[in-house]
Amino acid sequence: MNSRLLLASLITWLAGCDRPGVPHGAQPVAHDSLAWTQSAFNTNCRGCHSQGAEGAALPLMNANYWAVATDAVVIEAIAHGQGRSMPAYLDDEGGPFTPAQIVSLVQGMRSLWGAKGSATGGEGGAISPRVIAGDAGAGAAVFSQACAGCHGPQGSAGSVIDPMYLRLISDQGLWSATIYGRSDLGMPSWSQTMPNRPTGLTAQEVADVVSFISSHRGIAQKASDGP
Amino acid sequence: MSFLKASLAWIEERTGAMAFIAPLLFHHVPRNAKWWYVFGSATLMFFTIQIVTGVCLATVYAPSAAQAWESLNYIDNEVPMGWMLRALHGWSSNAMVVMMAIHMLQVFLHASYKYPRELNWITGVFLLLTVLALAFTGQVMRWDQDAYWGLGIGAAIADRIPVFGDQVRAMLLGGPIIGGETLNRFYALHVFVLPGAAIALVGLHMVLIIKNGISEMPKPGAVVVPSTYRKEFEERMHTDGVPFMPDAAQRDMVFCGVCLIGLFALAAISGPIGPGGMPDPTLINTNPRPDYPFMWLFGAVSLLPPASETAIMLIAPAIGVLLLLAIPFFSNSGERAPSKRPAMVLLAVVTVMAIAALTWEGTTSPWSPVMDGWSSLPTPAKFTRGRTPLEMQGAVVFQYAQCRNCHALDGQGGRRGPELDAVATRLSYDQLVRQVQQGGGNMPAYGKNLDSAQTAAVVAFLATLHPSNEPDSMIPGAQLPIPTGSAAAH
Numbered sequence: 001m002n003s004r005l006l007l008a009s010l011i012t013w014l015a016g017c018d019r020p021g022v023p024h025g026a027q028p029v030a031h032d033s034l035a036w037t038q039s040a041f042n043t044n045c046r047g048c049h050s051q052g053a054e055g056a057a058l059p060l061m062n063a064n065y066w067a068v069a070t071d072a073v074v075i076e077a078i079a080h081g082q083g084r085s086m087p088a089y090l091d092d093e094g095g096p097f098t099p100a101q102i103v104s105l106v107q108g109m110r111s112l113w114g115a116k117g118s119a120t121g122g123e124g125g126a127i128s129p130r131v132i133a134g135d136a137g138a139g140a141a142v143f144s145q146a147c148a149g150c151h152g153p154q155g156s157a158g159s160v161i162d163p164m165y166l167r168l169i170s171d172q173g174l175w176s177a178t179i180y181g182r183s184d185l186g187m188p189s190w191s192q193t194m195p196n197r198p199t200g201l202t203a204q205e206v207a208d209v210v211s212f213i214s215s216h217r218g219i220a221q222k223a224s225d226g227p
Numbered sequence: 228m229s230f231l232k233a234s235l236a237w238i239e240e241r242t243g244a245m246a247f248i249a250p251l252l253f254h255h256v257p258r259n260a261k262w263w264y265v266f267g268s269a270t271l272m273f274f275t276i277q278i279v280t281g282v283c284l285a286t287v288y289a290p291s292a293a294q295a296w297e298s299l300n301y302i303d304n305e306v307p308m309g310w311m312l313r314a315l316h317g318w319s320s321n322a323m324v325v326m327m328a329i330h331m332l333q334v335f336l337h338a339s340y341k342y343p344r345e346l347n348w349i350t351g352v353f354l355l356l357t358v359l360a361l362a363f364t365g366q367v368m369r370w371d372q373d374a375y376w377g378l379g380i381g382a383a384i385a386d387r388i389p390v391f392g393d394q395v396r397a398m399l400l401g402g403p404i405i406g407g408e409t410l411n412r413f414y415a416l417h418v419f420v421l422p423g424a425a426i427a428l429v430g431l432h433m434v435l436i437i438k439n440g441i442s443e444m445p446k447p448g449a450v451v452v453p454s455t456y457r458k459e460f461e462e463r464m465h466t467d468g469v470p471f472m473p474d475a476a477q478r479d480m481v482f483c484g485v486c487l488i489g490l491f492a493l494a495a496i497s498g499p500i501g502p503g504g505m506p507d508p509t510l511i512n513t514n515p516r517p518d519y520p521f522m523w524l525f526g527a528v529s530l531l532p533p534a535s536e537t538a539i540m541l542i543a544p545a546i547g548v549l550l551l552l553a554i555p556f557f558s559n560s561g562e563r564a565p566s567k568r569p570a571m572v573l574l575a576v577v578t579v580m581a582i583a584a585l586t587w588e589g590t591t592s593p594w595s596p597v598m599d600g601w602s603s604l605p606t607p608a609k610f611t612r613g614r615t616p617l618e619m620q621g622a623v624v625f626q627y628a629q630c631r632n633c634h635a636l637d638g639q640g641g642r643r644g645p646e647l648d649a650v651a652t653r654l655s656y657d658q659l660v661r662q663v664q665q666g667g668g669n670m671p672a673y674g675k676n677l678d679s680a681q682t683a684a685v686v687a688f689l690a691t692l693h694p695s696n697e698p699d700s701m702i703p704g705a706q707l708p709i710p711t712g713s714a715a716a717h
Contacts, residue, residue: 021497044599044602046604054607054611151616162615168617
């Protein structure tokens with residue numbers, strides 16, 4: 001009797017509809033959940049933009065970043081790539097994402113890692129080397145006060161005016177490195193206290209110092225800079 | 228009831244069918260032939276399932292290169308329970324190969340191939356080859372990336388045949404390359420030629436079983452003497468045997484029933500096998516692999532030293548098949564008990580272990596690049612701390628140039644190339660530059676992909692990869708300070 005019951009329940013289960021083996025067909029992958037965002041990030045972005053000290057490039061699990069960057073800026077960077085080392089992720093440019101997926105990814109990342117109340121990014125996102133012109137001369141003074149302690153000739157953290165380094169990083173990249181910092185690696189953010197600069201840097205000072213660092217690029221290499 | 232009996236008698240009188248069927252059902256089998264003897268029946272059951280589900284699939288499947296892939300998706304998603312049909316056909320195919328291997332192993336361990344059953348064994352070997360051919364051609368029917376690259380490997384092996392390589396490959400593929408005719412060729416093999424051969428061989432196998440009887444359980448000391456064996460065996464069956472139906476058949480039925488339930492459960496849980504991605508040779512971001520019955524071959528071929536490939540791929544299978552066919556001629560008399568044939572038992576154990584190990588290697592295939600390693604595996608924190616801006620850019624270039632797909636850092640990443648955690652203790656700065664730019668030892672040259680700044684950065688990063696308690700490489704040249712800035716350019 002028991003075995004018949006077992007057999008009957010087995011047949012019922014096999015005839016039922018909710019078997020894990022049923023293929024789901026070729027429906028487009030839903031990309032509006034945070035779970036999708038997390039998994040898309042893990043597969044496509046985490047290699048460089050991981051959190052903590054792991055990210056070789058700018059960490060994106062970073063509220064500072066989302067407080068400043070607007071959706072448009074991030075979407076642009078993901079879709080078409082940025083600088084020398086960030087490839088384009090738009091499907092039309094050989095990447096894995098459709099335009100709609102990129103928008104979902106950016107919105108998803110913002111709600112995962114952005115500070116509350118920064119739905120579209122702060123006005124700082126509008127500030128970029130393309131908006132504020134920097135003065136290299138003024139930047140030299142800022143550099144010697146704020147940066148040279150670590151990045152100067154005697155600094156332990158390595159030179160940021162090394163032309164080889166400057167060939168690989170765009171002005172936008174220098175800008176990002178300055179304003180977001182890498183607190184995980186000991187590099188403070190521009191708005192935080194810096195050595196000899198208890199109030200951090202103003203937007204103009206950031207523009208100046210980026211301009212100063214950038215001036216160490218050889219003229220010939222300017223052409224290879226990213227946006 | 229009497230009507231039924233009368234009808235049967237009417238048919239029997241005109242056909243003599245019972246005279247043919249009765250020995251099949253009621254031939255005497257050894258009393259001690261217990262659960263060891265169920266594997267052949269289970270193999271036959273899986274073959275029957277293959278025929279039934281295969282015929283059903285053939286009613287929907289479109290055997291043309293342009294439509295095959297879509298028609299499988301149609302079966303999976305549109306045809307009611309079509310996915311179940313494909314799942315059954317796929318998993319039953321794997322189960323059949325496994326069951327056949329177990330059956331063969333049992334026959335080998337019990338030395339049932341000895342006199343007078345040499346031809347039972349030989350038809351069995353041909354059945355094994357036929358079933359493997361069915362499995363391979365069946366994999367081609369999926370017409371997905373695995374099928375495409377599997378065919379590519381098959382064609383490349385055929386190509387290595389001396390003198391006739393081109394012709395054999397053209398015969399296999401229906402042209403110089405994989406094209407529309409290739410699928411038709413394999414379809415004809417898969418649904419006409421090979422099943423026909425299998426049915427004929429199964430028939431022959433059965434006739435031989437009836438003719439020679441089922442072998443008894445081996446007993447130490449009960450030796451096979453060809454001159455007297457048949458007479459004594461028939462006497463023992465007459466006095467001590469039991470009719471196949473129902474004594475042995477009921478065990479077969481129970482075992483087949485369990486297998487059937489297992490098969491349905493497997494099909495319901497795992498679903499249909501494939502189809503994988505589109506069979507598009509321009510999609511290189513794929514990790515094609517054969518079905519399980521060929522995973523050990525895939526592993527073996529992948530691990531072969533390159534110089535020995537042609538010899539081993541072409542000669543080893545031929546020698547293997549000849550050895551299998553020759554087994555009953557090496558020893559067709561004497562002891563059958565495994566305890567009296569330790570060398571044979573050892574041979575079987577080693578073979579099973581080798582196939583299991585190669586299947587594992589093939590399944591994990593550590594030699595394949597991790598295609599998304601560069602974008603999914605972050606740089607371990609211990610390799611980013613305390614790095615200069617240039618070295619950090621080098622870490623980014625390391626990801627960007629997809630070095631990680633073949634090289635692991637901190638245990639994560641591809642295993643095709645060496646792990647680079649301590650590469651700076653092995654290679655000097657100059658050697659690192661040379662290796663990155665010119666490649667070598669299976670590594671492609673990156674000189675054209677990376678410009679001088681990217682090379683300088685990635686080498687600066689690589690030069691930091693050594694344990695903190697160990698100095699940089701002591702190889703001559705390593706003592707030079709790492710050039711910075713323009714010194715390293717050009």
